[in-house]
Amino acid sequence: MDLNEVKRLRMEALDARVKLIREIASFGQGHIGGSMSVVELLTYLYYHEMKIDPKRPDWAERDRLVLSKGHSGPALYAILAKKGYFDESLLSTLNQGGTRLPSHADMTKTPGIDFTAGSLGQGFSAAVGIALGQRLKKYDAYTYTVVGDGESQEGEVWEAAEAAGAWKLGNLIGFTDVNGQQLDDYTDNIIPMHHLKERYETFGWHAVEVANGHDFNQLEAAIKEAKSVTDKPSMIILHTIKSYGYIPGEGVKANHSMQISKEKAEEAIEALFAREEERE
Amino acid sequence: MRDTSTFENYKDAVVAAMIDLGREHDDVVVMDADLSSCIGSTAFQKEFPERFYNVGIAEANMAAVAGGLSSVGLTPIIHSFGCFASRRMYDQLFISVGYAHRTVHVIGSDPGITAQYNGGTHMPFEDIALMRQIPGMIIYEPSDARSLYSLMIQAYESGKSSYLRTPRKGVIHRYGEDVEIRLGKAITARQGDDVTIVATGAYLVDQALKAAESLAGKGVGARVIDLHTIRPLDEETILKAAKETGRMLICENGRYAGGTGEMISAVLLKAGVPCKVDFVNVGERFGEVGSLDYLATTFGFKAENIEAKALALVK
Incomplete structure (x- = not known):
């Protein structure tokens, strides 16, 4: 990827993070950790990869994304708002009664959400159904889906994986967001989810490991590799940092859902900008 | 068709x-x-x-x-x-x-x-x-x-x-071209003015009709409603029958809690229709293995039990 494109994507991701932190702060608390860990992935997909048209969210032949870890909805809302699926002012209605932006992604409420999720494991199955349907309808389209490492403790994830492998869904590209943490603790202290690459390969998938899921070049290489395999679904295992970019939550055990006041949000955004400047 | x-x-x-x-x-x-x-x-x-x-x-x-x-x-x-x-x-x-x-x-x-x-x-x-x-x-x-x-x-x-x-196995050919089959519209399979027997599914509709035949011999007119659609409920047919017979026996191949009988009782109560009600269902029991006949006897789904319950309502 050329340097300017990387720079552009990084700017969009930074802007998405700022909007996401303010979105959660508008309500006072929310699923910051798992939202922040997928910002680069969602930015890359929506700004660089997916065949979409924000003016036609119901376009039948579009690429689709199922955020199976539906509690990361706030991250997707920030991206969808930036892309023009709805007005950015909606972001400050997160979780308020009557909002179109509920804590968990809901296709009946939000333009651009391709499937409802929240009961973990189900979105992954639905994504398998969507990819199968696209193939049956002969659409030249991909289905992307994002599952959590904690979510992968659900048996349904593996039921879906075995079906997608058996049906050789080459138009299905999954991502496991291995941020290493779940609600109660570090995943290793609950039920460790290791050897995911080998597990998916055993289930008939092509699997790619990405050492830094926040690096656009690594994301690009993995997705290119996935698309070169047309007779198998692909799983891209992303090693990420939970709460990455919301610095007060980084390295903190209880960062699944955090209380964030408006003042705290602005401090965190300032700290994030300072760190980004240092990186430049 | x-x-x-x-x-x-x-x-x-x-x-x-x-x-x-x-x-x-x-x-x-x-x-x-x-x-x-x-x-x-x-x-x-x-x-x-x-x-x-x-x-x-x-x-x-x-x-x-x-x-x-x-x-x-x-x-x-x-x-x-x-x-x-x-x-x-x-x-x-x-x-x-x-x-x-x-x-x-x-x-x-x-x-x-x-x-x-x-x-x-x-x-x-x-x-x-x-x-x-x-x-x-x-x-x-x-x-x-x-x-x-x-x-x-x-x-x-x-x-x-x-x-x-x-069910998968067995078959009954009950309705010909002359009977209108409409989703959400119950079929009154037999007329009667003393008691209404509401039943769902082939087995219980059969047993209800058999019970009604026997009741007729005893001078009791039992109306039999084949409630093929449980939701949306055909409230019109149910309320009309309740008003006209004042007694209703609701039979289902299922559990009382949250089932058809409970649902219809609430409809009657809300509409303010005075009606004596009883049920045929499995109550609080789990299922068990056996022939259809054994299970129907065990859970009280046979015509004899339906008839006895209907008679008790009429008395």
Whole structure:
């Protein structure tokens, strides 16, 4: 990827993070950790990869994304708002009664959400159904889906994986967001989810490991590799940092859902900008 | 409409409806979880190999995959035994179908005691109650081959999700061309003014009619309502019968809690219709293994028990 494109994507991701932190702060608390860990992935997909048209969210032949870890909805809302699926002012209605932006992604409420999720494991199955349907309808389209490492403790994830492998869904590209943490603790202290690459390969998938899921070049290489395999679904295992970019939550055990006041949000955004400047 | 008089089993009607819907509508897909040869959808697979998916023994996944297929403009008809088609895939039906506003048609075969030799683990008595908690879902349990075929077609045409309770084996040809079969409209299978017997499904409608015949010999006029559609409930027919007979016995091949009897009682109470009510159902019991006859006797589903309960209401 050329340097300017990387720079552009990084700017969009930074802007998405700022909007996401303010979105959660508008309500006072929310699923910051798992939202922040997928910002680069969602930015890359929506700004660089997916065949979409924000003016036609119901376009039948579009690429689709199922955020199976539906509690990361706030991250997707920030991206969808930036892309023009709805007005950015909606972001400050997160979780308020009557909002179109509920804590968990809901296709009946939000333009651009391709499937409802929240009961973990189900979105992954639905994504398998969507990819199968696209193939049956002969659409030249991909289905992307994002599952959590904690979510992968659900048996349904593996039921879906075995079906997608058996049906050789080459138009299905999954991502496991291995941020290493779940609600109660570090995943290793609950039920460790290791050897995911080998597990998916055993289930008939092509699997790619990405050492830094926040690096656009690594994301690009993995997705290119996935698309070169047309007779198998692909799983891209992303090693990420939970709460990455919301610095007060980084390295903190209880960062699944955090209380964030408006003042705290602005401090965190300032700290994030300072760190980004240092990186430049 | 297809000639349904040649069907030798309920499953023949189910598969004929699948195939006819498949021929008419290219959005229809059929899924099963390793019980395809039990219902006979292998015939659909033969005609439409690209529109049939066997997900293996993974019912929960099947329901959510069906939700996904529905979001690409396809209409899945999914089958499993009723125990798995309700309890095993419930959260998926609730969230990925109901809550997500998808349209999926669920066939739960061998409801209640018709599970017979598969025994208590396979005997769904609670599926009616569970499906009643999913807003908008149609629930139906036809009592003969023609109504089964016709109501499956109508359920598809409604555009809403549905749950079908039907046995696979055996068949009754009860209704001819002269009887109107309409989803949501109960059939008054026998007239009578002393007591109303409401029944769902082939076995209990049969036993109710048998009981009514015997009651007639004792000078008691029993009206029999075949409530083939449990939701939406035909309140008009129910309330009319309650007003005219003042006594109602509600029979279902299921559990009291959340079931048809409880639902109708609430309707009567809300409408302020004075009516003595009693029930035939399995109450608080789990299922067990045995022949249809043994199970029907055990759970009080036989005509003799229905007659005795109806008589007690009349006294």
